[in-house]
Amino acid sequence: xxxxxxxxxxxxxxxxxxxxxxxxxxxxxxxxxxxxxxxxxxxxxxxxxxxxxxxxxxxxxxxxxxxxxxxxxxxxxxxxxxxxxxxxxxxxxxxxxxxxxxxxxxxxxxxxxxxxxxxxxxxxxxxxxxxxxxxxxxxxxxxxxxxxxxxxxxxxxxxxxxxxxxxxxxxxxxxxxxxxxxxxxxxxxxxxxxxxxxxxxxxxxxxxxxxxxxxxxxxxxxxxxxxxxxxxxxxxxxxxxxxxxxxxxxxxxxxxxxxxxxxxxxxxxxxxxxxxxxxxxxxxxxxxxxxxxxxxxxxxxx
Amino acid sequence: xxxxxxxxxxxxxxxxxxxxxxxxxxxxxxxxxxxxxxxxxxxxxxxxxxxxxxxxxxxxxxxxxxxxxxxxxxxxxxxxxxxxxxxxxxxxxxxxxxxxxxxxxxxxxxxxxxxxxxxxxxxxxxxxxxxxxxxxxxxxxxxxxxxxxxxxxxxxxxxxxxxxxxxxxxxxxxxxxxxxxxxxxxxxxxxxxxxxxxxxxxxxxxxxxxxxxxxxxxxxxxxxxxxxxxxxxxxxxxxxxxxxxxxxxxxxxxxxxxxxxxxxxxxxxxxxxxxxxxxxxxxxxxxxxxxxxxxxxxxxxxxxxxxxxxxxxxxxxxxxxxxxxxxxxxxxxxxxxxxxxxxxxxxxxxxxxxxxxxxxxxxxxxxxxxxxxxxxx
Numbered sequence: 001x002x003x004x005x006x007x008x009x010x011x012x013x014x015x016x017x018x019x020x021x022x023x024x025x026x027x028x029x030x031x032x033x034x035x036x037x038x039x040x041x042x043x044x045x046x047x048x049x050x051x052x053x054x055x056x057x058x059x060x061x062x063x064x065x066x067x068x069x070x071x072x073x074x075x076x077x078x079x080x081x082x083x084x085x086x087x088x089x090x091x092x093x094x095x096x097x098x099x100x101x102x103x104x105x106x107x108x109x110x111x112x113x114x115x116x117x118x119x120x121x122x123x124x125x126x127x128x129x130x131x132x133x134x135x136x137x138x139x140x141x142x143x144x145x146x147x148x149x150x151x152x153x154x155x156x157x158x159x160x161x162x163x164x165x166x167x168x169x170x171x172x173x174x175x176x177x178x179x180x181x182x183x184x185x186x187x188x189x190x191x192x193x194x195x196x197x198x199x200x201x202x203x204x205x206x207x208x209x210x211x212x213x214x215x216x217x218x219x220x221x222x223x224x225x226x227x228x229x230x231x232x233x234x235x236x237x238x239x240x241x242x243x244x245x246x247x248x249x250x251x252x253x254x255x256x257x258x259x260x261x262x263x264x265x266x267x268x269x270x271x272x273x274x275x276x277x278x279x280x281x282x283x284x285x286x287x288x289x290x291x292x293x294x295x296x297x298x299x300x301x302x
Numbered sequence: 303x304x305x306x307x308x309x310x311x312x313x314x315x316x317x318x319x320x321x322x323x324x325x326x327x328x329x330x331x332x333x334x335x336x337x338x339x340x341x342x343x344x345x346x347x348x349x350x351x352x353x354x355x356x357x358x359x360x361x362x363x364x365x366x367x368x369x370x371x372x373x374x375x376x377x378x379x380x381x382x383x384x385x386x387x388x389x390x391x392x393x394x395x396x397x398x399x400x401x402x403x404x405x406x407x408x409x410x411x412x413x414x415x416x417x418x419x420x421x422x423x424x425x426x427x428x429x430x431x432x433x434x435x436x437x438x439x440x441x442x443x444x445x446x447x448x449x450x451x452x453x454x455x456x457x458x459x460x461x462x463x464x465x466x467x468x469x470x471x472x473x474x475x476x477x478x479x480x481x482x483x484x485x486x487x488x489x490x491x492x493x494x495x496x497x498x499x500x501x502x503x504x505x506x507x508x509x510x511x512x513x514x515x516x517x518x519x520x521x522x523x524x525x526x527x528x529x530x531x532x533x534x535x536x537x538x539x540x541x542x543x544x545x546x547x548x549x550x551x552x553x554x555x556x557x558x559x560x561x562x563x564x565x566x567x568x569x570x571x572x573x574x575x576x577x578x579x580x581x582x583x584x585x586x587x588x589x590x591x592x593x594x595x596x597x598x599x600x601x602x603x604x605x606x607x608x609x610x611x612x613x614x615x616x617x618x619x620x621x622x623x624x625x626x627x628x629x630x631x632x633x634x635x636x637x638x639x640x641x642x643x644x645x646x647x648x649x650x651x652x653x654x655x656x657x658x659x660x661x662x663x664x665x666x667x668x669x670x671x672x673x674x675x676x677x678x679x
Contacts, residue, residue, distance in 0.1 A: 085531050105537030115532035119550045119627045128546070129536035160627040180536060 010271040013264060015251035023249050026060050026232060032096060032216045033059040033082070033184055039090030040077050051077045053241040055091070059184070059216055066219045066227035069237030070277055075220045078237070079188040082218065083109045095183060105133050108177030108215075112189040114169045116161040122148060122172050123157045129180035147175040150209065167198040171205065178213060187219045191226070200258065203230060207256070224273045228266060229256060236276045245276050343410065350409035357401035367394025376402055408597035416597035417604065426593060433586055437605065440571055440582035443499060447506025447574075448567045452560065455514035462515060463522025464548055476515050484509030484570055488577040497578040505574035510563050517559050518552075525551045554625045561617050568610060 038055040041048050051074040059065050069075050080086040082093055084103040093100040095107060108129075116125050126147050130140035148154055151171040161169055170190055177185055191199045203226060210217055221227050227234050231250050238245040251265045260266050317324040326334065349356050360382040365371040367389050377385075377399075386396045403409075408416075420433045431439065462469040484505050491501035491508075525548060533547045575584040583602055590598035622628060 083531075083535050085534065103531070103534035103537075105535075107535065109532070109535040111528060111532060113528055115526075115528045117529060117533075117547065117551070119553070119625070128533070128538070132533070132537040132539070132542055132546075162627065176536065186535075 009275040010268065012248065012272050013251060013268040015249065015265075016253070019249075019251060019253055022253075023232070026063055029060040029062065031058045032061050032063075033218070034094040034097070035059075035082070035091070036094065037091035038078070038081065038088050038093065040074065040081065040086070041089045050241045052081070052088070053243045055237075055242075055244055057235060057244065057247065059218060062210075062214065062216055064210060064217045064219065064230060064232045065235065066221060066231035066233070067235045067237060068221060068224055068227045068273065068277070069242070070239050071222055073237045073239040074242035075222070075237060076188055079109070079186050079218070079220045082184070083107055083186050085109075105129060105180045106183045107186060108180055108182035108184070109186045109188070110170065110173045110177050110190040112192045114161065114166070114173070114193075116169055116172055116176070118161050121158050121160055122153060122164070125161070125172055126176045126179050129176060133180065143179055144175075147179045148172075150178075150212075151175045151205070165198075166194050167202055170194065170202060174206070174209065178209070178215065181215075183216060185215050185217045187217065189221055190219075192221075199226070204258075206230065224270050224277075225261065228252070228269050228273070229261065234273065236273060238276075248273070346410055349407070350403060353401045357403055359402045359404060360399035361402035362397060362399045364398040366397035367392070368397050371397050376405060405594060406596045408600055412597040413600040413604070416595075416601040420598060420601050420605075426589070430589070431581075431586075433602075436581070436583050436586040437609075440575065440584070441609075443502050443574065443582060444506060444564075444567050444571055446499075447503040447570075448510060448564060450503065451507045451510040451514055451563075455511045456518055456556070456560075459515045459518025460522050460544075460548065460552070462519035463552075464544060469519060473516065473519065476512050479508075480512040480516065485573045485577070488573075492578045499581075501578050502571075502574040502581070505577060506567050506570050509570035509574075510567050513566070514559070514563055517563070518556060521552050521555045521559055522548060524555070554621070554628055557617075557621065557624065561614060564613065564617075565610060568606065 035055055035057050038052055039050065040052040041050050043049075055078065057065075067075055067078060077086060081088050082100070084100050084107065100107070116122075117128065120128065123141070123144055126144035127137075127140045130143055131137065135143070145154075145157070148157055151174060153168060153171055153175070156164060156168065161172070164172065173190070174185075191202050194202060206217075207230065219227070219230055228250055234248045234250060236245040236248065237243070248269065250269060252260055252263070252269075316327050316330065319326075325331070358379060359376045360379050362371050362373055362375045362377065362382075365373055365375075366386075368385055371377065371382075371385060379401075382397070382399060389396045423433070425432055458472065462472050487508050488501070488505060491504045495501045495504055529547055529551060530543060533543055538546065571582070572584045575582040576588070580588065583606060587599050587602040590596075590602065
């Protein structure tokens with residue numbers, strides 16, 4: 001990012017001393033996830049497309065990190081690489097100083113689409129992780145029950161996924177991922193398919209869970225409000241080439257509520273992110289469509 | 303939840319008869335299903351019992367002065383008129399007769415009687431099997447041929463669908479053999495396996511096995527890869543991915559695939575039974591055809607249809623029992639009789655051998671508010 005660009009972005013409001021102290025405390029915690037010069041290059045014929053270019057960041061224990069960016073900027077690719085489902089073409093990912101070579105139970109993942117196993121009940125779905133790790137059926141069952149309680153679905157223990165609403169399915173997916181007690185919970189636009197109301201409920205829910213569980217969350221989204229509301233830190237990915245444009249410490253105290261969405265800090269942060277993702281000169285020009293007039297003369301909407 | 307609120311308001315109006323893709327109400331549905339059998343039956347009755355419809359022949363009731371005509375003889379109407387013209391010219395008593403259909407089209411009541419008596423009539427030649435013996439024999443051939451095919455074909459199909467490496471190794475050859483019609487192996491089977499039941503079972507095996515491998519491999523590939531990824535992030539190893547994700551995930555669609563293949567096994571049976579020592583239901587039908595007992599031929603054909611219908615209905619009804627996570631009807635396509643069970647069409651009926659795109663599956667899922675494949679997700 002060169003200095004002339006910074007001049008065009010909307011500034012952030014300064015944060016309070018208490019908040020600054022909190023961020024200092026976060027930085028003192030051990031690093032759980034260390035991403036080192038990560039790159040992903042797709043080759044089509046002679047053309048190279050960099051889906052990710054030199055991505056480096058650190059996530060500390062129990063930090064809530066959001067990654068935002070325009071669609072197509074490689075957010076999902078990043079999540080998949082962190083999960084071990086895709087392999088980077090450069091750099092590496094360390095979890096507790098161990099390099100990631102493939103998917104593993106220490107990195108739970110909640111996907112955007114519904115990925116509950118339709119042939120298993122809610123209870124059995126949540127048991128899947130512990131059973132896969134070789135935990136006995138009795139203990140796995142008991143543990144699953146705890147997690148189902150935690151996401152508030154104990155009434156639906158024996159329901160099949162198809163009988164649940166979208167929000168409930170994602171809650172089960174969260175419980176299923178957490179039942180493995182992962183170090184890192186990766187969430188790839190998990191609430192993207194939900195309606196606005198359910199979405200905001202789920203966000204509040206997620207914060208409650210995060211508050212009470214020892215887990216570090218990396219949350220991918222394109223919704224800036226969601227990112228600011230949830231995150232301690234927000235990483236902004238730019239498109240073409242997809243590298244980290246800026247990392248922002250969200251200047252909002254915890255506990256957050258929906259009222260914070262109207263606070264000056266929130267609005268300033270959102271404006272700042274907005275200006276990073278859509279540079280102003282680009283955002284103001286709305287393409288004029290070649291519209292012929294197809295209504296009666298005088299029949300105007302304004 | 304919503305339907306409850308709806309039922310409190312005014313009674314929902316039944317959709318128009320020809321509403322596009324709107325299911326008729328249950329009662330109308332049942333009536334229509336009954337009519338689907340009654341209409342062909344009514345046409346058959348009309349042709350059989352209404353004398354001026356078709357009836358191209360004349361059954362002689364009185365031969366009159368003719369020494370050529372015999373009572374109960376079936377003769378072409380033109381021939382009959384010519385003979386009567388001749389008799390008239392020669393001033394002899396003219397012959398009388400009633401309009402009749404050819405012998406190969408028996409009337410419904412005759413076939414009905416044949417259906418009833420088929421099980422009670424002793425075979426015309428000593429040593430020939432009874433009707434029920436023939437039938438039982440045929441069913442055994444199908445059972446053994448199809449079971450053998452399943453025992454080898456299902457695992458091979460799943461493995462091919464799971465490991466692309468192994469698919470490259472198996473599928474080209476399977477695809478090659480698949481295009482050879484099973485009956486061409488008849489002579490070979492007899493040479494290798496003798497004249498008894500073994501070559502017949504082999505024909506059914508050859509005819510279903512190669513299709514089965516390809517169809518099941520495709521069904522396996524249709525499993526939503528996101529489920530496999532989710533399982534991997536939960537720590538499932540390869541063994542567990544196969545046994546706990548792939549197999550249960552494809553089971554409902556696999557069940558439908560086998561239902562369809564079982565239908566094709568019956569087609570192969572008729573060819574298989576004509577190979578070597580003819581036996582079974584097709585032997586019965588052929589013999590009766592030779593004796594010109596066409597009502598028995600019809601009875602045999604109808605019995606095969608009934609067995610097929612009943613088996614398929616039974617298997618369709620078993621589906622929700624076996625796979626309780628599938629909502630009623632969802633994805634119960636595939637069978638030729640899916641419509642009887644009231645199944646909503648969510649998957650294409652015949653798994654063809656071309657690659658089915660996964661977006662198709664997603665589309666089906668979106669339709670049904672998050673139903674998985676298969677079909678018959």
